[in-house]
Amino acid sequence: MDATRFPHYHEHDNQNHNTMSRVTIDDLTKVYDSANGSIVAVDELNLTIDDGEFVVFVGPSGCGKSTTLRCIAGLETVTDGTITFGTKDVTEQKPKERDIAMVFQNYALYPHMTARENMAFGLKMSTDLDESEIDDRVKDAAHTMGIESLLHDKPKALSGGQQQRVALGRAIVRDPEVFLMDEPLSNLDAKLRAQMRTELQQLQHDLDVTTVYVTHDQTEAMTMGDRIVVLDGGELQQVGTPLECYHRPANQFVAGFLGSPPMNFLDVKADLEDGVLSHPGFALSLSESVTGQIERTELVLGIRPEHASLVSTPDAHPQSDRLIEATVTVTEPMGDVTNVYLDIGGESITVTTDGYPGVQADDTVSLLVPEAKIHLFDAETGTAIKHSDEPIDSTATEETTQFAETAGRS
Amino acid sequence: MTTPVTQVRNKLADIEIGRYLPLYNQLTEEQRYAYKLLLPGLVMMFIIHFIPIMWGALISVMGVDSAYTSNWYEAPFVWFENYQYVLDPRTVIGSRFWYSIRQTIIFAVGTLVLTYVLGLTAALVLNQRFKGRFAARTLLLLPWVAPAVVTLLVWRMMLQQQSGIINSILLSTGIINEPIYWLIGDNAIWSLILVHSWTQFPLVMIMLYAGLQSIPEQLYEAASIDGAGRWQRFRYITFPQLKPVSAVVILLMMLWTMINFTSAFVLLGSQPPQAGQVSILYIYEFAFSNFQFGRGAAMSVVLFAIAMTMAMLYYKYLFDEDFTEESR
Incomplete structure (x- = not known):
């Protein structure tokens, strides 16, 4: 994929593309009226997406991510708030006036048109290019997507992956200001999805078009976006780079949503005088620097499976007083790693070890939970109090946090 | 204990169908099951449609007239004399028959256009979200659901030259x-088209409505993002997507109109004006009031052949590709 094959994309840059394609969402609210009362799908969402940025909206079903995308597209009317492209307020504009292209989950290719006609349709409708210019641009886009040989086929004759490529081709041929993608890979099989994931990233990088990508798949969220936007219940939970959201989650929801297997959570009580977190199965002493941040006693301890470890020689361990005894319930060998499920005082936690943990069900093991890696959340509000110290940027080890400003939102 | 049902079933099981129908042995168990399920329908089709068609074809080559009304099978074989007689445009009978065929085609095409336009419009309206659309759908179905004779007689009264309400309205508003x-007179064929379309358009409407409902919403969303306006969405999405169901509707409406007897007979009576004398009425009048059954049957066979030819041409040239592709 080479952007030089797309001369007209560079024209765009010359026209001061920069300020044009910044997407600003101000207090966006979408309320659906239904027979059982109104449902708030998006609740006062604020977000700025920079020109050329790849932003991924992620969250569980019904979190409002698709609704937000459809509001940006103009397919849904907005109850309150504004959406701005560059300096242009598009809130009341129809989709066709917004200069966007969208890729749908089930591709939404026009079944009665060939791949070529599908790709040419947008240009035919929204530009006054003549036939040969349209044809050239379709060929360019087809070349980029590697589907030149499929241009005469109708969607029915194409495989899922090929249809996906035509749908992407239909989007890029328009050369829009903003790409909107609504779970575009979720209908593909696992292998093809992984391949398309990298290909899409590369395509977006080459074309440098502002992209909003909606997914419920946290792998796509972690790997594809410049920034990810985590939503739940119509409310913004956190905006940040993937590693920020992973290692500095603003709250318990974000912490639990990103990561597979997910972060372990244990309800604990903090004894601030002695500096101890107590749980029916264990007590964990804390250093003063950590207890200083704690104001409440009802907390949730979070530890990622890969940050806890099993200790084979507990007696000789330098921190033997910090070890927690647990019983193995299940081991899940994945090949490269093994997930070990442990029982601590009746609660289940997961530890990811290397491929050969040397334990089996019903073994009693010692678990090390390093203080530096634990997360603490307010049990009532879920707000993060302490994070793990994992670096979130390959170039910096200092905590460059955006969580502090977003943490209060939840 | 064997009940009569099981006795019958055992008897049936003993019959070696393969001995009488060699093809039966080549079928898989599943195909045999399918044919058994089809059998009752096929038997009904055979009795109701196939036997009368064959019988009509047989009579059309026999000299069945008033002398043979009770013993038609004793009538002599005249072979194609009946056809020569009714198809000869130089005779009164022949020229009137050709004229009736012309009127039939006008009737079919006119009805087709009018029912399709009315049906599509109604279907598009019903496909919008508005309060009372379910009530509207039921109301719009009434002309088709109501007994045809009732509807047609009401129309006949409304269209009366002296006492009809339509002329009365047109006169009082000063339009005529x-x-x-x-x-x-010559208006009869247009009245027939209008009234017949009125009784038939709900069927077109409901079929097209079902077709509209099956068009994925996302196609419209994709099209509006691609910059298509309301009319362009109709032109490039709705209309092409309705093609398969339209193909069926048009074929059925055309054939059913060509052989429709009720509308023409009830609206125009047994002595219709010549313009309104579509083939089926002419055949009826000719055959049953003149006791010319052989010649009437010949006309029927000609009408049948014309209808089938039109259907075949239509299917072959207009819709073959898309039709088979969609149904694949």
Whole structure:
């Protein structure tokens, strides 16, 4: 994929593309009226997406991510708030006036048109290019997507992956200001999805078009976006780079949503005088620097499976007083790693070890939970109090946090 | 204990169908099961459709007239004399028959256009979200659901030249100065098309409505993002997507109109004006009032052949590709 094959994309840059394609969402609210009362799908969402940025909206079903995308597209009317492209307020504009292209989950290719006609349709409708210019641009886009040989086929004759490529081709041929993608890979099989994931990233990088990508798949969220936007219940939970959201989650929801297997959570009580977190199965002493941040006693301890470890020689361990005894319930060998499920005082936690943990069900093991890696959340509000110290940027080890400003939102 | 049902079942099981139908042995168990399920329908089709068609074809080559009304099988074989007689445009009978065929085609095409336009419009309206659309759908189905004779007689009264309400309205609003003869003279065919379309358009409507409902919403969303306006969405999405169901509707409407007897007979009576004398009425009048059954049967076979030819041409040239592709 080479952007030089797309001369007209560079024209765009010359026209001061920069300020044009910044997407600003101000207090966006979408309320659906239904027979059982109104449902708030998006609740006062604020977000700025920079020109050329790849932003991924992620969250569980019904979190409002698709609704937000459809509001940006103009397919849904907005109850309150504004959406701005560059300096242009598009809130009341129809989709066709917004200069966007969208890729749908089930591709939404026009079944009665060939791949070529599908790709040419947008240009035919929204530009006054003549036939040969349209044809050239379709060929360019087809070349980029590697589907030149499929241009005469109708969607029915194409495989899922090929249809996906035509749908992407239909989007890029328009050369829009903003790409909107609504779970575009979720209908593909696992292998093809992984391949398309990298290909899409590369395509977006080459074309440098502002992209909003909606997914419920946290792998796509972690790997594809410049920034990810985590939503739940119509409310913004956190905006940040993937590693920020992973290692500095603003709250318990974000912490639990990103990561597979997910972060372990244990309800604990903090004894601030002695500096101890107590749980029916264990007590964990804390250093003063950590207890200083704690104001409440009802907390949730979070530890990622890969940050806890099993200790084979507990007696000789330098921190033997910090070890927690647990019983193995299940081991899940994945090949490269093994997930070990442990029982601590009746609660289940997961530890990811290397491929050969040397334990089996019903073994009693010692678990090390390093203080530096634990997360603490307010049990009532879920707000993060302490994070793990994992670096979130390959170039910096200092905590460059955006969580502090977003943490209060939840 | 064997019940009569099981006795019958055992008897049936003993019959070696393969001995009488060699092809039966080549079928898989599943195909045999399918044919058994089809059998009752096929038997009914055979009795109701196939036997009368064959019988009509047989009579069309026999000299069945008033002398043979009770013993038609004793009538002599005249082979194609009946056909020569009814198809000869130089005779009164022949020229009137050809004229009736022309009127039949006008009737079929006119009805087709009108029912399709009315049906599509109604279907598009019903496909919008508005309060009372379910009530509207039921109301719009009434002309088709109501007994045809009732609807047609009401129309016949409304279209009366002297006492009909339609002329009365047109006169009082000043649109016309003289009452129009709707059911007499050359207007008869247009009245017939109008009234028949009225009774038939709900069927077109409901089929197209079902077709509209099956068009994925996302196609419209994709099209509006691609920059298509309301009319362009109809032109490039709705209309092409309705093609398969339209193909069926058009074929059925055309054939059913060509062989429709009820509308023409009830609206125009047994002595219709010539313009309204579509083939099926002419055949009926000719055959049953003149006791010319052989020649009437010959006309029927000609009408049948014309209808089938039109259907075949239509299917082959207009819809073959898309039709088979969609149904694949």
